[in-house]
Amino acid sequence: MKDEKYILKWLNGEIPDEELSLLKQDKSFKNLEKIAHYSSQIETPKVDIEKALKEFGLKKTTVKKSKVISFNYKSVYKYAAAVIVLLVSSYFLFFNNSASFSTQYAETKTFNLPDNSEVILNANSNISFNKKKWEDNRNLQLDGEAYFKVKKGKSFTVNTSLGKVTVLGTQFNVKKRKNFFEVKTFEGLVSVQYKNTLVKLAKGKVFKVINDTIQGVTTFNINDKYWLQNESNFKSIPLKFVIDDLQNQYDYTVSTKNINLDQLYTGGFTHTDINIALQAITIPLQLSYTIEGKNITIYKNDK
Incomplete structure (x- = not known):
């Protein structure tokens, strides 16, 4: 001026x-x-x-x-x-070339990276990367859960505190929560590194780690994108992780009483109705619940 x-x-x-x-x-x-x-x-x-x-x-x-x-x-x-x-x-x-995207409870966000790779970020999640170095180093940090549609090109790496995922161009989902790490491949081939274990995941394969224990590689239906369709689905997952996911999607505080949080749950819940979601979780496990304001209590009736 x-x-x-x-x-x-x-x-x-x-x-x-x-x-x-x-x-x-x-x-x-x-x-x-x-x-x-x-x-x-x-x-x-x-x-x-x-x-x-x-x-x-x-x-x-x-x-x-x-x-x-x-x-x-x-x-x-x-x-x-x-x-x-x-x-x-x-x-x-x-000189400050860092970029980040984050979501709150009960919120999702869709955005493009500098190479036009698309990211859909699930609730209560964060992604950060260096936008200046992105062309030569497609490397980002994820805390939470995100679905990636990666443009073909140089190596693309998603780092989490529990494991690392590397691809060239594909579609995959990475979920990293407390004591929980999961990678699903919807298209292409994905390389997953967890500590000293390196796994190649083809289309329709899922790699999972719960409480620092590798659950192995299993299959899933690629047509079911679950949280992208406003649903959360689980297969033999400890109840405490199901409740954590419920809190992320609805922004409620959930407490439990007389419940074994390590019991396994198979099923799912919708992201659009809290009562229907709670019924989907509690009925199969013969549990009950109450809602007071933004607080939920899930309990087992003593008979």
């Missing part, structure tokens, strides 16, 4: 409406807004400007006693603050 005094006035909230109108006409104003936005989120070091300038003034007068140096502290402070804003914010605009 040509006139820095407008910028300083704007940063300090002292610019008149007519000057602000001129400033907004400048094609660089959007970048300036980004700088102001990022800088407002940074806590800069606290400096005693009066003391620092006073010491600086004393040093100058010691060298040249004949000169009388005076400072407009308020003006110097404003310029110094503006310089700090510009320098620190430049880092976020030009």
